[in-house]
Amino acid sequence: MPSKVLPRAFFARPTVKVARALLGCVLHYRDSRGEVSGRVVEVEAYLPKNDPACHAAIGKTPRNQVMFQDAGRAYVYFCYGNYDLFNVVTEKIGVPGAVLIRALEPLKGTERMRKRRGLSRRQVEKNPRLLTSGPARLTLAMGITRKLNGMPLWKPPLYFSMGYRPEAIGVTTRIGIQKGADLPLRFYCRGNPYVSYPPKK
């Protein structure tokens, strides 16, 4: 296991801090067929207070209960009939915050990612972003599913490691939400081609 695994304490901080700090770090996942990894290039913060878009804004429910647990766990939930979305739980116990991982730059295991995504080599050559640029695309490519909901992220098989510090962080409103749409809580590595959605100018 690589040396610079992000420890539990990394996640037990205010959500926006964790969101920004995750940019440039590397997400790893190991299963029976080996390891895949990708660099985090885009995230969104979902806050415990004054954030109507946060799943926990309505209180604790069976779906969102992991958000109330200790920081550094995976919150994976099912969305839009087809897709699993991957979040990292933040803040102190009982304070429900999370960071949604929205895009990765593929590093290791790109051939397995391609197969999991059901893409041809030609498609990937033409547009590599199809692999992991998007919150549901990256869970498909990495093999992350709801079975991993609640899993600790401070040790294998699913964990982060230190990466580079991005030169410039872009900030916009979050994508695809109705409530809380005006809050500037989406963060991305400016200039990175794997960011999921071109920033509005």
Add this chain to the structure above:
DNA sequence: GATTGGATCGCCT
């Protein structure tokens, strides 16, 4: 028990 809407993607035009 039924209804509604969602932190999306891919295909079509």
Add this chain to the structure above:
DNA sequence: GGCGATCCAATCG
């Protein structure tokens, strides 16, 4: 740039 697929969670009765 628009729209359909697809199904679970939450809400209401």
